[in-house]
Amino acid sequence: MYKIQIEGQGTFNCAADDVLLRGGLREGLGIPYECNTGGCGTCKIEVLSGEVENLWADAPGLSDRDKRKGRLLACQCRPKSDCVIKLRLDEKCVPKVIPKLQKVKLKHVQLVTHDILEVHLQSDEPAQFIPGQYALVWVNQELLRAYSMSNLPNDDGLWVFQIRRVPDGKMTNLLFDEQLREKADIQIDGPYGLAHLQEQPRPIVCVAGGSGLAPMLAIARGVAVNPHLQHHKVWFFHGGREQRDLFTENQLRDWTELGERLNYVPATSSQFIEGIRSGFIHEVIQDVLGEHLIEHEIYCAGPPPMVKSIEQLAHQVGIPHQQIHFDRFF
Numbered sequence: 001m002y003k004i005q006i007e008g009q010g011t012f013n014c015a016a017d018d019v020l021l022r023g024g025l026r027e028g029l030g031i032p033y034e035c036n037t038g039g040c041g042t043c044k045i046e047v048l049s050g051e052v053e054n055l056w057a058d059a060p061g062l063s064d065r066d067k068r069k070g071r072l073l074a075c076q077c078r079p080k081s082d083c084v085i086k087l088r089l090d091e092k093c094v095p096k097v098i099p100k101l102q103k104v105k106l107k108h109v110q111l112v113t114h115d116i117l118e119v120h121l122q123s124d125e126p127a128q129f130i131p132g133q134y135a136l137v138w139v140n141q142e143l144l145r146a147y148s149m150s151n152l153p154n155d156d157g158l159w160v161f162q163i164r165r166v167p168d169g170k171m172t173n174l175l176f177d178e179q180l181r182e183k184a185d186i187q188i189d190g191p192y193g194l195a196h197l198q199e200q201p202r203p204i205v206c207v208a209g210g211s212g213l214a215p216m217l218a219i220a221r222g223v224a225v226n227p228h229l230q231h232h233k234v235w236f237f238h239g240g241r242e243q244r245d246l247f248t249e250n251q252l253r254d255w256t257e258l259g260e261r262l263n264y265v266p267a268t269s270s271q272f273i274e275g276i277r278s279g280f281i282h283e284v285i286q287d288v289l290g291e292h293l294i295e296h297e298i299y300c301a302g303p304p305p306m307v308k309s310i311e312q313l314a315h316q317v318g319i320p321h322q323q324i325h326f327d328r329f330f
């Protein structure tokens with residue numbers, strides 16, 4: 001364990017095989033972050049003294065300017081000595097459930113669309129998280145990727161993920177290969193993520209694009225069982241390129257158990273299909289809700305360009321940033 005001092009803001013202990021971000025979060029500190037995997041740049045720090053190992057020097061979360069200024073990513077730095085670092089803690093980032101690493105077993109897998117595999121993992125301890133959060137999945141102690149839970153927290157230790165195959169993707173190709181996944185040593189570290197379900201008075205808009213379905217499913221399922229949200233309606237916008245990327249309305253109704261409170265709006269961006277809206281999902285939302293969008297709490301997950309378009313739309317309509325919660329899938 002190394003002692004890490006955050007200049008002017010206290011200290012925490014970080015294990016030699018952990019990274020500074022997760023070491024701090026495990027001690028309940030509000031270190032700003034989003035993706036946990038080097039993509040977003042939210043966890044930038046300066047190391048004022050001490051030594052760290054940078055696990056991914058070319059991580060896209062750091063610009064050339066950041067590198068020139070000596071900035072590093074807390075999610076990619078392991079301590080090699082006691083350190084003093086500079087960052088600004090944020091109360092909003094204090095974890096509501098303290099993340100931890102645990103060994104899991106592969107329990108079940110099933111294909112839910114042509115390229116999305118639902119993976120069920122089993123832990124010995126209860127699966128504690130807030131709908132909308134994600135976990136880091138470690139395979140064979142070398143591959144680490146973030147995946148959002150699509151189920152609800154439970155005492156049975158069940159963690160369900162919906163994982164989209166990425167051409168030539170290291171982790172997804174391993175998980176889609178029956179033999180490789182059967183003999184994989186899997187651990188999960190979590191929960192993480194701030195784009196989780198909130199108990200707010202407004203009706204809800206969920207926007208899922210690409211592989212962003214899992215956390216939106218969890219949010220919709222969370223609304224269905226939360227007594228504080230029992231009258232909330234949910235608009236579920238789901239964008240895919242083609243029809244085969246989308247779920248059917250019945251599938252979504254069965255999964256979310258929201259009954260008449262669910263409004264499902266699928267849309268395709270590269271294929272025209274009778275009865276389904278065409279276009280990018282932010283255009284469809286604008287078309288369907290227009291200025292009423294401001295009346296909603298917005299949750300969104302998927303590829304960074306899609307999330308950016310939704311943020312821009314929200315900004316145009318004057319939605320305060322506290323009312324929009326997103327995870328970009330880098």
Ligand SMILES: Cc1cc2nc3c(=O)[nH]c(=O)nc-3n(C[C@H](O)[C@H](O)[C@H](O)COP(=O)(O)OP(=O)(O)OC[C@H]3O[C@@H](n4cnc5c(N)ncnc54)[C@H](O)[C@@H]3O)c2cc1C
Pocket residue numbers: 034035036037038039055056134145146147148149161162163164165166168169170171172173193211212214215327328329330
């Ligand atoms: C918060 C969050 C939640 C996500 N949830 C889901 C989900 O529910 N379902 C889903 O299908 N996908 C999700 N993703 C995307 C997922 O984490 C993977 O990026 C995706 O599955 C592709 O992984 P791959 O290994 O197959 O592809 P690859 O192309 O091999 O890897 C892509 C990703 O790996 C990481 N990476 C690459 N090189 C390095 C390196 N040297 N060191 C460290 N990291 C590296 C980067 O994050 C990169 O974007 C999520 C991503 C984030 C950030």
Ligand code: FES
Pocket residue numbers: 032033034035036037038039040041042043044061073074075076
């Ligand atoms: S949280 Fe470190 S780069 Fe995204």
